[in-house]
Amino acid sequence: MRDWQLTETFTASSGEVRWERLGEADAPAVVLSHGTPFSSYVWRAVARALAERHRVFVWDMPGYGASAKHDGQDVSLAAQGRVFAELLDHWGLAEPGAEPDVVAHDFGGAVALRAHLLHGRRYRRLALVDPVALAPWGSPFFRLVHEHAPVFERLPPPLHRALVREYVSSVGGPGLHPAVLDRLVEPWLGEEGQPAFYRQIAQADQRFTDEIEDRYGSLDLPVLVCWGEADAWIPVERGRRLADRVPGARLRTFPEAGHLVQEDAPAELAAVLLGFLA
Numbered sequence: 001m002r003d004w005q006l007t008e009t010f011t012a013s014s015g016e017v018r019w020e021r022l023g024e025a026d027a028p029a030v031v032l033s034h035g036t037p038f039s040s041y042v043w044r045a046v047a048r049a050l051a052e053r054h055r056v057f058v059w060d061m062p063g064y065g066a067s068a069k070h071d072g073q074d075v076s077l078a079a080q081g082r083v084f085a086e087l088l089d090h091w092g093l094a095e096p097g098a099e100p101d102v103v104a105h106d107f108g109g110a111v112a113l114r115a116h117l118l119h120g121r122r123y124r125r126l127a128l129v130d131p132v133a134l135a136p137w138g139s140p141f142f143r144l145v146h147e148h149a150p151v152f153e154r155l156p157p158p159l160h161r162a163l164v165r166e167y168v169s170s171v172g173g174p175g176l177h178p179a180v181l182d183r184l185v186e187p188w189l190g191e192e193g194q195p196a197f198y199r200q201i202a203q204a205d206q207r208f209t210d211e212i213e214d215r216y217g218s219l220d221l222p223v224l225v226c227w228g229e230a231d232a233w234i235p236v237e238r239g240r241r242l243a244d245r246v247p248g249a250r251l252r253t254f255p256e257a258g259h260l261v262q263e264d265a266p267a268e269l270a271a272v273l274l275g276f277l278a
Contacts (some may be wrong), residue, residue: 004044006058006066010090012083014075015068019059019087023051028101028124029093030277031057033084035106035132036200037168039065041183042105042262049270054277057091057100061111065187069196077107077208081114085121094121101277105129105262106234110209117215127224127276129269130231130259133242134213135206139233141167142201149202153195164188164197172232173258180263216245223249224276228257228264250276 006018020040030050032043040047040058047056060067062083063075085094093100099122104112109131115121138146145152155163164185169176176184188197223246227239236253243251252272257264 004041006060010087012062012086014062014079014083015073017059017062018066022047022056023054025055027055030054030101030103033104033108033112035108037197038184039187042260045266046262046270059087063196063200069192075200076203077110077114080111081119084111084115085119088121099124101125103127103273104131107132109133113212117212123221125222125277127226127273129226129261130228130234133209134238135210137206145201146204149198153198160194161189170232171259172230173228173264174256176263217247219246225249225251226261227253228259228261229253229255230257231259233259
């Protein structure tokens, strides 16, 4: 379980970003973006499958995973959209003819959409996996913590650990392997991780998707919407609505999968993405 390491660093406007590249240097580029409260770790199986044919970039958003976490850090959707644009520039994927394919999950979907619609970064294709894109969003638990983040941040560490484990476990689908659950919870523990967990929820604001929702009809690239039918956080009906809003978008659902399709159906998701990216 310790074989997923991000060895590269980039200093972005919201702090140090850890990232990694897989695959041949001259292969077509694809970028995988994670959601909240996750990290690039959820993409490990899909990334390795795509790397057989692609140059795959993975990254942990500032405030997540192995990337920097610190007091006063801006980890909002607005900040993450800017950071993603900065990373694409750093990777040389913003030049004409070098545009990547982008696959984005959950919160990362909104990040990718903002970088494209507000910061002008171009993609060849865009695949959105159970994305945060349409209002309303945020589970009842998420909204409760958002309203009282300073109180939750003071929880004793054992209670905090239990809360995060239960939250991550509630994604729906067949359930996470205990070792996978441990890995997903680990970045949110300790003196840096615990406040970072509540910081990212406190800064989550629906206005950052509200301001781009009416632009989805202007997307002029191939778009694939993937959704777990057993998603307990964002119902599959939201996926149907999103696909209807984007011209020419295709919808692919996964019957047994919850919010983390990458964990519940990695082979099926990888096959669908390989077909789309080809």
